[in-house]
Amino acid sequence: MTTAPARPDAPPTGTSGPYVGAPVDRVDGVVKTTGAARFAAEHPYPGLAHAALVHATIPRGRVTWIDSAAALAVDGVLAVITHENAPAMRPVKTQSVLDLSTLVPGSTVNHLASDEVHWDGQPVAVVVAESRQIALHAASLVRATYRELPSTVDFATEKRNALPQKKSVVDPGRAAKGDAEAALSTAAVAVDHLYTTPVHHHNALELHTTTAVWDGDRLTVHEPTQGIDWTRKHLAHRFGVPVENVRVIAPFVGGAFGGKWHVWAGTLLTVLAARVVGRPVRLVLTREGVYRTVGGRSPSEQRVALGADADGTLTALIHTSVTQVGRVGGGPEPATGLSRYAYAAENVLVEQKQIALDLVPNTYMRAPGEAIGSFALESAIDELAHELGVDPIELRMRNEPERDPIDGRRFSHRKLREVYALGAERFGWAGRSLRPRSTRDGRWLVGTGVATAFHPANLFPANVTVRISADGGVLVRCGLHEMGMGAATAQAQIAADALGVPIESVRVEHGDSTLPAAPAASGSTQTASIASSLLAACEKLKRSALALARGSADSPLRGAKPAEVQARDGGLHAARGGETYAAILARAGRSSLDAAVGAERGFAAVAGQVRFMSKFLLDRRRWVRAASGAQFCEVRVDAHTGEVRVTRWVGAFDVGTVINAKTVASQLRGGIVMGIGMALSEATVVDPRTGRIVNPGLAEYHVPVHADVPPIEIHCLGDPDPTMPAGVLGAGEVGITGVAAAIANAVHHATGRRVRDLPVTLDDLL
Amino acid sequence: MRPFGYVSAPDVATAVRVVSTEPNAKFLGGGTNLVDLMREGVERPDTLVDVTGLPLTAIEELPGGGVRIGALVRNARLAADPLIRSRYPVLSRALLSGASAQLRNVATVGGNLVQRTRCPYFYDHASACNKREPGAGCDAIGGVNRNHAVLGASEHCIATHPSDMAVALAALDAVVELESVRGTRRVPLLDLHRLPGETPHVETVLTADELITAVELPHLPVAAASHYRKVRDRASYAFALVSVAAALHVREGVVTDVRLALGGVAAKPWRAHQAERVLLGAEATEEVFLRAADAELAAATGLPDNTFKIELARRTIVATLQELLTDGSAA
Structure with missing residues (x-):
């Protein structure tokens, strides 16, 4: 472990006792x-009714006819709620940084308020029944016809129409220093490639589920949400009741990964249904229902171009991205964020563009931006190292910045040299051949790869x-x-x-x-x-x-x-x-x-929000704060079939103070497992003709199984960030960053084949 | 799920009688595929006749060295059976490469044979599928079709059969025993499944009221040196992109006996007769193996997403035969 000198403005760390840092067992x-x-779907209520959704099967248009008769005729059906009979919810508020709860609607659509369809999968009806089985069966009997309107649904064909992302206080979307294109064209050595990543879904073990109970104009909601307070405020607004009347309960959430950050259609429609039938109502989405109504990670196309002197000093770094949003919601995927801070290039250009499609709006997913951005950037660095004939860690160290390369801010805790040294030692990196396809073990081509992990650290009140x-x-x-x-x-x-x-x-x-x-x-x-x-x-x-x-x-x-x-x-x-x-x-x-x-309440709360935003922005002007790490892996590629298996993993991280050695390691390990899926198998496939998700389930959306995951060694520096409370930089997301690049780099080392489109599948390697 | 009637059959005669008399009745085995499809609204039986209580659970050695397997033997038990492991290792390995331990504990031999395709458009009621709804069209053609067939497909359907077990049985010359109110008949496994042609919804030669009661494996010495190689996108719990069941016997460098079948490439387990013809009597060399694979795959055609399967099948055939050759078991 290394120790940073204390700084005068350091907050109390309070981390000197016997518990912080220890592998304490979970209190739960x-x-x-x-x-x-008890999870959200496990709370019994007398008279509890159950809901199921009916989903639109066109990407854009209007419902011309909806027939509930067959569903209503099923024994035990209490109601079929459609745009024809649904009570109105208030429309979504305009987003404002002074009321962060305005950010939580998953979509701007006011569900069942009109006949409009904005994406394939949007709910067009809710069936409420005495049991979930009856509700699901009755939902299958609801028939709708549509008048389809022109739609755009295919990212691959639409990406050329992308426009620069709108600037916001949180993400300016563009930054530049010098003339990166000019520097690239005169660089001694250059790489310039496109990388793509598909849509991903979170696939939390616990399905999205809501139990809504009205008592007069008081509402209780059991909901596995990542944002209790904002969900509460949003529900109060949509249903026109005082915030104090709404209680949101979520003591345990069975995994979220960003997928339970927004308030999605199912939550709102359950609350609505409970009002309609005058009984408590529970909705447990089917896995397909989650895919159809809860957004995933945006797909991306990214260009990374790097120019360097013959000795490997970077002269140009260009990272641009195209991602998608829904036409009725979603937000920017900050894919180029990492490239602002990663390398001390003389000339830098990062720029994010986006397109709006008639699809379920995108959302946050573990390390939004960095997860996919690090795939492109860290693959490109490896490609440059290969061109230069330099060890890829050495290339990174030659370009390690002293300060924020674009605007000169200080790093609060830049420890990449330390994590690389630690990881390299534990992995046994020294003596690795630079030559691809240089190691074979029977039918397996063996390669090793490395990439930087990086995730910004922030604070909220x-x-x-x-x-x-x-x-x-x-x-x-x-x-x-x-x-x-x-x-x-x-x-x-x-x-x-x-x-x-x-x-x-x-x-x-x-x-x-x-x-x-x-x-x-x-x-x-x-x-x-x-x-x-x-x-x-x-x-x-x-x-x-x-x-x-x-x-x-x-x-x-x-x-x-x-x-x-x-x-x-x-x-x-x-x-x-x-x-x-x-x-x-x-x-x-x-x-x-x-x-x-x-x-705080009332005015004090608003003042607090303003105070917070000012400090947030001030802190951002002063410091670049981030968790970081070095991901090392070994892969084996079957020489005949191209099957890729990850056989060894070492992750060395700087997450600031390690509060709990056991749970921090688990978080980082979990991120790496998710990254292995992203690298090798995960992709939500959208039919380019219809915008309909083709593989909405765990049988065909391939998350890693145990057999895909090698032993994962986790090492942390354990050194507090002097500018963060308790010295903590956060460990939830940094684990997934860099993983896909480390694997793609190892696949290149094993086979000589560079794959720039995720996931890396065997057909890329035949 | 749509409501349905349920009958637990006390004996084979009752089971086949009920299914032949009740309209739209189906046999229920382990239910690992049928119940899923009912949940999705793809299968819509009015009555399920549960056959899991029937006495079709034996694995018996036959006079002459073959083996008779009751249709209700669970996949896990069959895979672990010593007779199967020693005489037909390809079958044991095929079973163990399929599904998950939990599913193998429940899935039956009979049900495994008649499981239905994993084509996503077949599962999706909002998509066109000739198999689910004859005449509706095929959204997989022109859609997402990376997992689809490269052999024996038609312009009406490009789905594949998902079973691993059936591929091994195809290589082993298995015979399927069927029971109905009209009596018993025996059908070679290779004749059980049909290619899609113009009627992709008709997947087997079974009539709706026929129950699979047993599978018989012949005495087959070559099967002692056999292997199943399944290639897929993750290490476990995924359907085959391509699989190869192979049995090989080589004497003095010459192939004296061989069985070869492919999975993941067609609407049925694909016996590679063309390849076998090239191999039999030829020298057991990589070059011959390649020639054999090419002979089998000459008729293969791909779509943009799945053309890679042809090359993958070629390589997997060669690698599997090479493995049998070099590990000494084929000698």
Whole structure:
């Protein structure tokens, strides 16, 4: 491990205790492994009815006739809701950075408000019945006819019509330094290629599911969402009830990966259906239903052109992309983001273009931008290394920037040299032949590859309360999202260390909109964002406890100053001794002590939002903050059939502080597994004639199976980022970045064949 | 799922009688394919006659060295059977390369033979499919067809048969026993499935009321040196892009006996008679293997997405024969 010098403006890290960094077991491990944990579709309600969707089968047009009679005739059917009889929802609000909940609609379509069809798969009816089986059967009996309107659905033919992405505060979409095209044309060595990636889907194990319960104008929704607070606000708006009347509950989310960030049609239509039938209603989408109504990762075509001196110094770096959005929603895929920070090229051009298609809107998926952008950039770097006859790690190190190559900002924690050194040592990179097709083992051609992993680190405001009770128990309350990554465990560790209490005495309440609001779990920001508020709340709490003790003549903490006090052994300790929180509370006759951070309402909340955006932008002007890593792999390619198998993996990462060695390794490993799928098998196939997804299910959309995944070694530097709360840079997404490039590079090393179109399949290698 | 009636058959006679008298009735074996297709609304039986309680679960050695396999033997058990493993390793390997452990524990031999194509347009009620709805057209032609047939397809259908087991059985000269109210008949496995022609919805020579009761494997010494090679996009739990079932016997460098069948390339398990003719009596060399593969694939035609399968089949045939030759088992 390396240590960065502390900086004067460093926030309290609070990470010196026994729990942070340790491989602590998940606090929800027992309830999950015993089945006691209740997921959104597992809450019983008296009179619960079940819904199923009917999907449009044309890409664009109008419903001319919809026949519900056969469905209504089925025993147990309660209602068939179509545009002809659906009560109105309020339309989607215009997006505004002052109300981030306006970003959560998955689409601008006001479902069942009109006969318009905007994509193949859009819901045109909801059937509600006494059981899910009846609802699904009745849904299959609803007949619709359409008047089809002209549509554009094929990315491959439409990409030439792409337009530059609109500039936003979060993603300007374009950046340039010098004249990259001119530098490219005069470079001693150059590579200039197109790379493509297909649509991907998240395929969380837990299907999208909603249970909606109306009580008068009060609404309770069980929903596996990544954004409880914004979902709540959005539902309140769409159904015209006060925000306080809506409760969203999601203590456990069975995987999300970005697919549960937006509010999609199924959620809204379940709430609508519950209003129509006057009973609680549950919708569990079919897997096909998820593909048809929840967006995936945009496909891309990317150009990466690199020019270098003969010694490998980059003179030009061009990375441009075309991605897609839906005509009724979706957003930019920042595919070129990584190329702003990756290499110290003299001349840089990054630019993102997009096209709008009549398809389900795209959405975020694990490491939006970086996952696919790193495939193109890191493949191109490997191609340049091959042209130069230089080791690809050496080429990267020769071009490692001291500062942000475009605008000179400082890196808060640039550790790529360290992760490459660590990874290379653990992988045994030294002595690797530069020559492709140089190693054979029986029928297998063996190759190794490497690529950089990179994901920006950000922060969002979080509200947290902490309470210490007379029995010494600590209760952390925060509406954070536990989606399998170990979020609650990490915060329990942080609180235990900050307060100096055993982790067993800390309980974290999460996943409910009645709790202080947390930001959406996205962008690998949750742990750091909540740690920031939690550490501040723990500080407040310790000061309150000290204030109680120091005034008391009986306390060993009498007269102690905050700076001399240490939190440990269940209480506070100064030079002359200390005592437990329980003792402090008992003497003061208090049953508990509370501290809150955030939890603003009304104007204060808006002011908080403004304050946050200003700090967000200021921080972005000051620092480039990111998690990073080096992905090393070995692949074997069957010399006869071209089958590719990944046989070895080492990932070395800088994620700042490692809060939990076990769950961080699992997150990174999970990202790599997902990246293996992206590299070798995953693709959502859209029929170019109709815009209909051809493989909407796990039988034909191939995620990796166990046999595709080798042992994955994870190493972390474990060194805190001095500018981030608790030193955390985030570990949720960086794991998938660089994976596809490392594999494509290894395939090239094994076979001499360069594949620039994902997934790399055997037909590319015959 | 559409509502349906359910009958559990106490004996074979009742099973075939019910299916022959009830309109739109179907036999239910392991259900790993039929129930899926019912969920998708592709299969729409009014009655299911559950045959899994019938006494068709034996694996018996026949006089003369063959083996009789009851139609209700589960795939996992058949794959693990010592007789099968020693005399017909190709069959054991084919079974183990199919589906997942959970599915193999449930799927039956009879059901495996009549499982239906995985063509996505066949599964999708919103797409045109001549197999699902005769005369509707074929959206796979001109659509997404990477997994589709390169041999024996027609302008009406380019679907493939998904079974691995059936490919091994095709190589092994298996015979299928069928029972109906009209009695028992025996059909060579190679004659069980039909190519699509103009009637892709008619997939086998079975009549609607015929129950597969057993599969018999002949005494076949060459099968002791046999192998199944399945090529696919991921290491497990995927259908074959191409598969090869091969049995080879070589004496003094000359092929004295051979069986070769292909999977993933046609609407039926594809016995490679042309290739066998080239191989039999010829020298067991890579060059001859290539010539044999080319002979078999001369009639193959591809579409833009799946033309690679022809080259892949060629290479896989050669690699599988080479493997049998070099691991010594073929001698």
